Amino acid sequence: MPRRLSPEGRTVAMLVGVVVTMGALSWAAVPFYDWFCRVTGFGGTTQVSQTTSDEVLDEVVRVRFDANVDSNLGWTFRPMQTRMDLKIGESGLAFYEAVNTSDEPLTGTASYNVAPEVSGYYFIKVECFCFTEQTLQPGESIEMPVSFYVDPDLVRDRDSSHVRDITLSYTFHRTEPRRAALDTAPADTIN
Known part of the structure; x- marks a missing residue:
């Protein structure tokens, strides 16, 4: 028992x-x-798609670009354009520039959001530098693209149908570089 x-x-x-x-x-x-x-796009989180929109409306949306750098990352980071006017559903391609101003190689990862938050569900990224880590050598600069569109369903949603001005904001944070797959593979043997 x-x-x-x-x-x-x-x-x-x-x-x-x-x-x-x-x-x-x-x-x-x-x-x-x-x-x-x-x-849900909560907090201005954008969506990701493998394809571009198949519908383009005659209505225009203005996309503004913002860039920030965490204080412990020795980089400068800026948008190469401050705004872009696009038809809703039209593909856009914007560029950001990062420069490593330190004397050591540094790796950064970009976090992002859009404002107003309600537009996050309709802001679609096709390609973005923010999907991967970026490593820059001392003094190195790089131009990084982001390909996107605003989903035409934005105008059909009663909560977001009024939005015609969206700000895309990135902040780069210092990260430790991920080890290459070779670091975890067995060592080669010499015959």
Whole structure:
């Protein structure tokens, strides 16, 4: 016959269960929040597509470009154009420039959002430098493209149909470079 836990033992078991549950929920919160933002456009999170829009409207949207750099990354970073007027659904191609002003190689990753937040669901990126890390050598500069369009469904959504001015904003953060796949592969043997 199984032995019953004492009241203190039950309390300890319940507390361990609560701690394990809270740990699991904390671990799942970041990927769930990221998924939620990508699906809903919450917080100005943009969408990603492999193709361009097949519909172009006669209505124009103005896209403004903003750039920021985290203080611990020795780079300058700026949009190469301050704004672009496009028809809704028309493909746009904008460029940003980054310069490593330090004396060491630095790797950065760009975070991004759009404002107003309601437009995030309709701002579609096709290609973007923000999808990968960027490593710059001392003094190196690079021009980085972002290809995008504003989904025509924007005008059919009663919450966002009034939006005709969108700001695309990036902030570069310092990151440690990811190790190449070769670093994890078995070493070659010499015959």
